[in-house]
Structure formats: C-alpha cells, structure tokens
Amino acid sequence: MLIGMAPAASAARIDGPLRWQECDSEGAPAGMQCAAIEVPADWAKPQGQKITLELARLPATEPPRRLGSVLGISSGYGIQGLTRSAADLSELRRRFDLVGYDTRTTTWIARMPQACTQPGASLHDPRGTKEFAMLAAAMNDAFKECQKADTTGLFAHLDALSIARDTEAIRQALGEDRMSFMASGVGGAAAAAYARLFPQRIRAMYLDGVNNQTRGWPSQRLLALPVLQRMFTRFAEWCAKASACALHGEDAERVWRRLLRDADRHPIPVTSSQYGDGKLTGWLLTSTLPLDPGPQNANWLTFADAVDKARRGDGSGFADQALFNARYAATPGAQVMSCGDDRGYAGYAQLEDFRRKARKIAPEYAGAAIDALGCTGWPLPVANPSRPLPTHGLPPFLGVGTTWFDHTSTSSFTSMIPGSVTVAYDGPGHVMYLSGKKCPIRHATRYLINLTLPEPGTVCHAE
DSSP: OOTTOOBOSSOOEEETTEEEEEBOSTTOOTTOEEEEEEEESSTTSTTSOEEEEEEEEEOOSOGGGOOEEEEEESSSOOHHHHHHSSSOOHHHHHHEEEEEEOOHHHHHHHHOOGGGSSOSSOOOOOOSHHHHHHHHHHHHHHHHHHHHHOOSSOTTOOSHHHHHHHHHHHHHHHTOSSEEEEEEETHHHHHHHHHHHOGGGEEEEEEEEEOOGGGOHHHHHHHHHHHHHHHHHHHHHHHHHOTTSTTTTSOHHHHHHHHHHHHHHSOEEEEETTTEEEEEOHHHHGGGOOSSOOGGGHHHHHHHHHHHHHTTTOOHHHHHHHHHHHHHHTOHHHHHHHHTTTOSOSSHHHHHHHHHHHHHHOGGGOSOOHHHHTTTTOOSOOSSOOOOOOOTTOOOOEEEEETTTTHHHHHHHHTTSTTOEEEEEESSOSOSGGGTOHHHHHHHHHHHHHOOOOOTTOEEEOO
16 A cells, blocks of 8 residues: 655656656655556546556666566555565565555545445345345445445446556556566456456566456355365364463364354354444354464464353454454445455355355355355446456466465466466465565565576475
8 A cells, every 4th residue: 555655846757657756755765756647437438537546666776687667466565565564675676666556446445435334234144045135135225325425436447457457557657568567365356357458568477365356256265165174273283282272172173163053053142342232153253263373373372262252152252353344244335346356146046056065165164255245236237257367478477375375266376377386385374475485585586587487386384
C-alpha cells in the first residue's frame, strides 16, 4: 500500500505521461519518487469516469546496468511494503527500478459508501436449496444497496481484468516494451489476467504464494484441504511434546474434531466487544485455524487454550476472530473486490458438488468455504470467469510457496506454463520474498535478473 505517499513540490522528472517527484511523506525512504496516473473506472468506457492511481518507485542504483522495472501486481509488493520488508533489496535494485502502485481496490476501500459496510446476512453453511436461496436473496439485496450508493463507478469494475488493464497502462506510461512482474496472494488473479491479455509484455513473472483463480475457487479450496489437515497434524504433534499446550497429554486432533461436531449440534453463544453477540458453529470454527505457529509457538498456545475453553462451553477465545470472519465475508463492500472474479458458488448444486468431493478428502472441513459464500447473490455477470490460461507466448514463470500453506495453489498456477518452476519453502509463512528468507530471495533475484530458473523440485529448508 502507498497510502499517505505524496509527491513533493520539487525534484520533478518527466518520463512519458508520468511526472515523478520526490515523495514528500514521513517514512518515505531516501530517493523514493512518487507519481500518479489517471485511468477509466470502466475500461469499456475509456472517456467516462476516471480514477487516479498512486505510484512510487525506487530507481535503479546502477543506471548503466539497468534492465528495466520490476512492477508489483495487486496485493503485496507495493514499494512501501518492499521497503518495510526484511528482504535485502540492494542486489535487485542495482539492475531495476522497483515500482509499486495502489490498485483500484485501494480507491474503493477509501471511498466505499457506508451502505457497503454492513453485513448482508448472518453467514452459515446452508443446508438445502431453500437456505441457499434465502442467503442469496439477502446478499443480493445488500449488493444492490451498495451499488446504488456507489459514486466511484468502481462497484462493477474491481475484477482482475480491470486491474490488469490498469497495470498495462502503467507499463505504457513507464515507456517499457516488456516488464518483469511480482505478484503475491490474491494478486495471482490479476497476474493471470495480465498474462491472458498481454502475454507479449511479460519479460519475467515471479509468483509468491498466489491463488490460482483460473482453476476456480472451489477447486483451489479442494487443493487446500490436505494442507489444512497437515497443519492440524503438525499442531497436534507439537502439543503432544509441549507441556505448555492446554491439550497436552490428549489426542488434540480428536478433541478438535469432537468440538466441531458438538458445536454444529449445539452452537456456542459468544459475545465480542467488537462484533456483538453470535454463535460458534463447527463450520465457523474451521475458519479460525492458525496458519503459522508464530514466535515461540505463541499462536499455537493461544489456539490450544481457545479449544480447551470452547469444549467446556466458553467460546471467548474464538469470539473476535470467528465473528469477524463471518462479518467480513458477508460485507458487500469487501466481497465486491473478488465476486467479479468468479469467487462465489454459482448455485446450490455447485456447493453440493464441492461438499461431496471435500468429504472424501477432509470430512471435518467439507462445509462451504466462508470466503466464497459471501459472493452468493452477486447481482452482475461475472466479469472474469474461471477458465484455463492460454500459455502460448508466455515465458517460464517462477513460483515460490510454503509447504505449510500456499505451495499447492502456486504450483497449480505455474504448472500451466511450460518450463516454469515452483520452489517449495519447507516451513510456515506467506509471501517469502518480503520475509527476509535468504533461499527464496536468492532464487527470485537470480530469476528476475538473469531469467535463470532453479531445477524442478528445488526445496528451500525452513530458516
């Protein structure tokens, strides 16, 4: 994010339509430059309503050896994020300008109407077509109220294809024939959209813990289920050895599964100081699994305490996170940023098909994916439907993903593109380039500079 960055009144330099100026903002690194570019809110109406995207860059430190620019696509890799990271960027910056920008979703978040911030429904795992239809109707009403109040022109244009066209406008403004890109997290959807629309403009594409929207959100959830199972197995193995774990001396996996079953039969009433009253079902509890043990296993310790209390009827340890998850996933202003990318279930039949497949993999996590359920009732045609990515004309990509979390989704993306490689980081975490982990950074930097890929099957051991 580049929120708070602003150009200074001096030190201006013109590069095509971009007017780069020294960033006059507290905390901006020395030498950082800011600019802005105007793009259509709706790319189908280029002369219509406009929005302004803020950019920042750290210029290459060795201009005679400069290879071009590395541009971050969508989530992560904004310049401010890079400069705050633990990564040593000096080697990459010798050869490239590092460029980041606030996507149109930043504009939306800053200016979304109040009507878009209220949950449209109390989310639950619908059982039967009637419950699904009621949920869809409630969310449809909430989306329409949000759209009616929107003055930005962005409600229908926050999909990855729109972000990809913004990215292309920035490439053109930078005056570069081909560029190198980085993408992380949900930025995978925008990376795929850019590869679909502008394959000839990609010099290199580094994907760090990305989703793979092209395979469909339900498919990606199915890939993630074994990861969730292994995550809990690791937690249980740690708990068996750690006397500080509240479930020490018990079968932690059995305790967890029983809690999920009991909470589905008899939801646990809770009160959150932030989100009010609610009830914890087993389905909602599955959204609270910690993705990382944390420093000194602090996250696992907290989770174990919460499980121990919840099985005794005290759900306070889960209240804030679980109720936030349910509220966020049902808030139209939040969900509008991905519903156009085919995130929701198209109907109850698709949800049931997902459940049937999920039960064979991980029965305890076979309910509807909470992050997709909120797009039920989306009132517009899906702008960017899930579909295979044409790979003709694309260079090999490099992916990095953690075996504890996002390697499966990242490798499912890179496997579509001939010659691509995904490095497995055998440990916890997310977005390895920003983490300061030397092994992933070494491979990514070598690839971006020399276009040299590591051997297939390369593994970085946990640091």
